[in-house]
Amino acid sequence: MIYSIEVCLKDGQPDPRGSGVARGIHDLGIHKKDISVGVSDFYWLDGTLTPKELDSIARELLVDPITQEFNCSPLQNNDTPEAHNITVTYNPGVTDPVEETLMKALADMGLSTVHSARTAQRYHIKGPLDQGELDIICARLLVNPIIQRVVKETPKAFAESPRYTFKLKHVDLLGSVDEELVRIGREYSLNRAEISAVKAFYAGLERNPTDAEMETLGQTWSEHCVHKTFRGNFEFEGQNITNLLKSTIMRATRELSPPWCLSVFKDNAGVVDFDGDWAVCFKVETHNHPSAIEPYGGAATGLGGVVRDVMGTGLGAKPIANTDVFCFGPPDFDFNRLPPGVLHPRRVFKGVRAGVADYGNRLGIPTVNGAILFDERYTANPLVFCGTVGIMPKQMSQQGKQKPGDKVVLAGGRTGRDGIHGVTFASEQLTRDSTELSFTSVQIGNAIVEKKVIDGLLKARDKKLFSRITDCGGGGLSSAVGEMAEETGVKVYLDRVPLKYAGLSYSEIWISESQERMLMAVPPANVEELLQIFADEGAEATVIGEFTDDRRLHLYFNDHTVCDLEMGFLHGGRPEMNMVAEWKKPLHPEPEIAQKGDFNEVLLGLLSAWNVCSKEWVIRQYDHEVQGASVLKPLVGETEEGPGDAAIVKPVATSARGLIIGCGINTRYGDIDPYWMAASAIDEALRQVIAVGGSLRHTALLDNFCWGNVKDRQSLGALVKASRACYDMSIAFKTPFISGKDSLNNEFEQDGKRISIPHTLLISAMAVMDDAGKAVSMDFKKAGNLIYILGATYDEMGGSEYLARMGYIGNKSPMVNFAASRKLMEDLSGATSRRLVRSCHDLSEGGLGVALSEMAFAGNLGAEVSLGAVPQGEIADRDDVLLFSESNSRFLVEIEPGNREEFEITMHGNIFAVIGSVNTSDVLRVEGLNGETIISLPLRALKESWQKPLRW
Amino acid sequence: MNSVNVLILRAPGTNRDEETAAAFQQAGASTRLATINEVATASFRFSDSQVLVFPGGFAYGDDLGAGRVLASELNLKLRADMQPFIDRGGLVLGICNGFQTLVKAGILPGPMSKGQTVTLTNNDSGRFECRWVYLTANPSSKCVFTAGIRTIYVPVAHGEGKLVADPAVVASLDVALYYTGAEGNRNPGYPHNPNGSTKDIAGITDSTGRVFGLMPHPEDHIRESQHPRWTRGEATKESLGSSIYQNAVNWVKKI
Incomplete structure (x- = not known):
């Protein structure tokens, strides 16, 4: 009872x-x-x-x-x-x-x-x-x-799991033609060309595929697993582009090929050298659609998944830091305008935050860096980016190789119906029915199971008990086993996979995306010791098959063969996609904003803008201290409330080296020009690295594209333009991409109208700094110090917070002067490495006005600056442009008067100027171009405006 | 005694075990990490160790309440070993989740025969919070871990750290550490007292002074570069959390 x-x-x-x-x-x-x-x-x-x-x-x-x-x-x-x-x-x-x-x-x-x-x-x-x-x-x-x-009352009995009776299923491809064939293809998320190729293959074999074979092909050829759009061929502005990804982002890395890039674009995360003994890896993933449906579980499992990517890189890395970037609808979105079936942004925000925090905190991994953006177009399609940095001995940084005869060991969580068809769901458009149709796509996480697996696998790694490792992520076993066994072949006994409950069919076991599972290749002699290590940690590990040498994928269920597929076709049989892309520059209404004499209200309003305001409410609920490695924390300054630029951790206690983690994202510029949006995101990520004391010399980048409907030519054109910017910036700054990911078709259909997210590119940066003791924080340090602005300010108000506040987008978004920007960043690095810089903050959303306010209230020191001294790239002669333009490649820097000469010599050849000084008053005062005071605000008013919106 | 052996007990969900080991190693001790499973089934038990540590984390995910399941497991599997270990002069340290475990197992404030008399419950803010706090040692406490310490600065990272007990029990506690202001000033208010803990209590000891539990994490401040304001030149040796571990090691060496 x-x-x-x-x-x-x-x-x-x-x-x-x-x-x-x-x-x-x-x-x-x-x-x-x-x-x-x-x-x-x-x-x-x-x-x-x-x-x-x-x-x-x-x-x-x-x-x-x-x-x-x-x-x-x-x-x-x-x-x-x-x-x-x-x-x-x-x-x-x-x-x-x-x-x-x-x-x-x-x-x-x-x-x-x-x-x-x-x-x-x-x-x-x-x-x-x-x-x-x-x-x-x-x-x-x-x-x-x-x-x-x-x-309403205590249940009389718990629902029993239905029993499963084995029945081998075939899919009738050979007897299907035309629309029926296309329909079957859609069922497995294969397009017309793909399902035709599958049919032709099976026609040659003179048999129909089993459902497990179809599932395997569907998962392996999915957008999530092979990025077929990004790797497809494009016709754009009269040019033919063969494999967009390879010809832009990956090409830049190939051309740069710095010796410190150890493993790029082939493993679960990109790996770079840290100090000759250790290697660090970084991966950022998205978990957008599941988070839209069930924010807590979707976000938690998103983080769990990227942590496993890092655990499954090389011969296994230890996760040392997490990052998270979220894009939501505005928290004050009107309930009455909410499309049916869509959760309110505030609920999504709270759920996602709690999911990431609960999971990350329980794993004992510090969350060190992130960003949160708000835009109405994210209301039905929130974006959840989770990143993880890992560390491993350098000699374990390469993907392992199993031998035929090695056992297939599955460790961690049990398998249930969680997330079935999550991969194909991830690449599809949401509709109001999504919440009902897709409930099996929602995965429920259990962080403690993952923690046990981390602890077990690091022990097993150090004893060299497994020859190869990967994670079970999208597509579950079908992707993990299929990829791992590509070069050898494998036999898997699906009935040996431990289940959460009875009733799963063999193909459900095969494609389930149940969380917290890792897959290892283990030489037979090591199996017993490996299983004992996991048992000591309280984690389950099971032998479910063995690798062969026949390059075939054999699956069995209680002695029945349910899949026998040639690896050559599975991994080489997919027809390439060919697409036509175009781009027409949109024309937005030109803003008409009268010149004003007083910017107090505007500045306070910008500090309170959702995209600018303090995210302390979120940050404090993440454990950012665990592992004891933090050098520069997410909140800095006199009362530890100021917004740090990038984070720095010191992952090897005995080494002076630090690891910098930053990010750049600004989607509004993409409404004007995706090329410069991408370039700006990279510039911002690099600015963060440089601002805290890093250099371009040892900086790696990651890209995460979240795009609208890629059946739309304009959307594809935006993808091409942004990818080209990635190539150009990567080459110009000599900062290679080491890993990336894309999530496409982020749009929602309501009453026949499509609402697409703004094309969103997140750039994450990871940089090694020689001496973490030279880190610089953004808070003003001492009255009497000089305030410099580095870099020229242009009349580039398009996509700015300032125009958004006035209800405009504008047409001129910030660009990047490659050569000038790179020289400026390199010279500023030189100045910080000579310890000349007392504080430094990069200029981003809200421009000079916001950055200056943040430095002042973070340091609890007043400042007085004059806009007349700000170098203008083109003469706009408007106070609002100088205050709020978001021109790239600019920094505010605090220098002691005694270091003035040395600093200026170091910065020789760059555009820069002293614009004022730090003082002991509790007021920020800004003098406009005409010499009159246009801003005069107490620090506590600035800080209050900045802290108030998200003080939940 | 020359070598000081510290046994750090891990359970599924434990974290900061490695930082705790590093803090003890910095103080000159040898450390061993072992899972509860290993200790409960192995022959070595606690006998080679002088210091037993329950580190921070989320043992069993804090399902059923922070430290609750581990406390139950401790009572079922290791209780017979705990009392003799304490009686023969062993030191026991519970940090954060470890403190919650000791309290819920009735080991703190003790005696064990009384069962649980104190709890650590949800922060007043209703949230998990990660922030730095000033801790000032009570000079009249018997606690061997906090002897000679004035004020240290260390992080907290917890959602259930508010100490609550019957007023009579609170009055009888040997409080080793209080949440204070930067100068050691009492009644500092939120956020200095990050969880609303009764009388700003951050850590307590038992009647021997050798069993000690605290919510904050001194092991996360054993280097000056961990101080949140070191870039402002505000890190000092005195504010490091290392002294807690050094005291334990010195005490074992003296006997």
Whole structure:
């Protein structure tokens, strides 16, 4: 039978979870007085227990005797008009990590009579709410129907998993033609050319494929796995481009080929030399569509996935830092304008933040750098970029090679229906039905399982027990095994894969994207020792097959062959894509903005803009100190609240070297010109590296493209232009790309109208600095020091925060002068390495006005500057241009008066000027071109405007 | 005694074990990391060690409450070894999740026979928070780990760090560390007291002074470059967290 234990707080104990829900209700626009919320936890145990056993489970495991109490009454519906109870539990088939832990703890207690457990949360909402309001609270705050539901009473029985009876399925390709063939292709996400190629292949074999073979081809040839659009051929402006990726981004790396690039564009992450003994790797992934549907789980598993990429690089790297960049709709988006089936941006934001924080914190990996952007067009298509940096001994930096006879070992989480068809889902357009259709695409993460796998695999790596490793990510085993065995061949016994629950078919096992799984090739002699290491960590590891030498993919289920596919066709049979791209420059209304005499309000408004304001609320909820390696933290300055540019970690305690991690992203410029948008993102990432004391000499870049519908020629044209900018910038700055990823078709269809995300390119930068002791932070340090601006300011207001605030996009976005920018960055590096720079901040969103404010309030020191001294690239003679232009390649730098001469000699040949000085006042004062004061604001007003919007 | 052996007990979800080891090594100790599974089944138990450490992290994901499942496992698998270890002069240190575990297992404030009398519960902010705090040692505490320490500056990173107990129990606690202002000033308010802990209590010891638990992470400030304001020239040797580990090692060496 099913026993209930409800754990509640004792009277008088504060209930932060309840207060959070109450705040959430208020945020929904339900502003009734006297609403209070309490939360209790239900545990339902299925089995046979004596009352005494039940009591001891509650006392010894579930209840904190100081703050909590419990009862064993079943859930009852005892609502009154003033007191409402909403009890939320997970849907059947959704794995709740708490259940797993509870079962383990019960086993420790020797209670083997409990077969299974479920948990639920009960919200006790008091207040004069009507049913309509309660429904809104359920739908918008408490329940995500994809994974959860409301229950009114204790379940009578837990749903049983259906049994699976083996039946080999074939897909009738040979008998299908025309539209029927295309339809089958679509089922496996293969386009017309691809499904025709598959049919021709099987016609040659004179048989139909099995469903497992079709799934394998569909997954392996998916956009997510092979980037077929990016690697396709383009016709653009009269030119033919063969393989866009190879001819732009990868070509730059090939031409530069610096000796410190150890493994690029072939492994799960790009690898560079750190100090001759150690190598570092970096990968950034997106998990956009799952995060749109279920923000918490989608984001958590996004992070889990990129961490596994790093674990599966070379012979296994230890994750040492995470980064995250999010793009959301504005948090104040009107509920009434929300398309049906779309979660509100605030809920997406909160869910994504919590997912990334909970998962990353539990893994013990510091989150050191990131950014958050807001734009209405992300409302239905939020973007979630998660990055991980790893470290490994340099001699383990190359991808391993297995031998025939090596065992296939699967370690980590069990396999369930999680994420089935996630890969193909990832590359498809969302519609309002997505939330209903795609629930199996939602993956639920369990960070502790991943932590156990990390700990086990690093031990096994150091004992050299496996010959090769990779992660199970998109496409699950089908991609991981298929890729690993490309050069050898493999036999996998799918019935040996440990399952979360019964009822999975062989092809479901094969393509499941269940989380926290790693795949290893293990020489037979090492198998026993390897399995013991994982067992000691409490992680499961299982031999599921062995590598062969026949270059075929053999899959078995209980002695039945379910797949027998030639590796040559699987990896070489895909027809290339040929596309036509075009680009027409859009024309936006020209802004007409009157000259003003006072910019106090404008500056405060910009500091409060969603894209500019403090992200401290997010940053503090990430553990950025774990592993003890941080040198420059995400929040810096006198009270540790200022926005640091890039982060620096010191991953090897005995080495003076530091590792800088920064990023650049600004999608608004792409509304004007994708080429300069891409160039600006790279410039920004490099500025961050240089600002904290790095140099271009040892800097690697990563690209993450998130694009709209690539069936659209204009969208493809934007892709070509942005890729070309990547090539040009990479060559100009001699900073190679080492890894990248793309996520296409990020658009939403509502009432037949397509809403595309703005084309978004995230550039992440990783740089090695010789001496982390030379790091520079962005906060002003000392009154009397001089403030320099480096680089020229142009009338490039297009895509700026300033114009956005006025409701304009503009037509002239920031460009990059390659030669001048590179020289300036190199010379500034020289100045920081000679310890001449006391503080430095790069100019980005909000331009000079915002950067200056941030440096002042972060250092809690006033400043006085004169715009008349700011070097203009072209004479605009407008205060607003000088204050808020977002021209690239500019820095603000603080120099001690005694170092003035040496600094200026170092910077000789660049455009720069002293524009003012730091003082002890608590005011930022800016003098306009006509000599009058145009900004005069107390630091606390600046800081308050900047901190207020996201002080949730 | 020449060599000081520190056993750092890991459970699924433990982190900062390596930083804790580094902090003890910096203080001159030898360290060994072992999982609870290994210790519970191995013959060496605690016998070779003088210091037993429960490091930070999220043992078992903090499912069922921070430190709760590990505390239960500790009581079921290792309880028989704990009391003798403490009785013969061993030192026990619980940091963050380790502190939560010691409290929930009834080892702190002790005696173990009384069971759990104190808890560490949700921060007043309702959030996990990572920030730096000033900790000032109570000069009248018996705690061997905090002897001679004035004020140190170290990070916290937790969501459940607020110490709560019956007022009579609170009054009887041997408080080793308080959250304070930079100058050691008491009643500093949020965010200096990052979780709303009763009487600003950051760490407590048992009646022997040899069992010590604290929420913050001194092991994350053992080098000046870890200080959040070192670029402002504000890092000092005195503010390092290393002294906690050095005290433990020195104490073992003296006996």
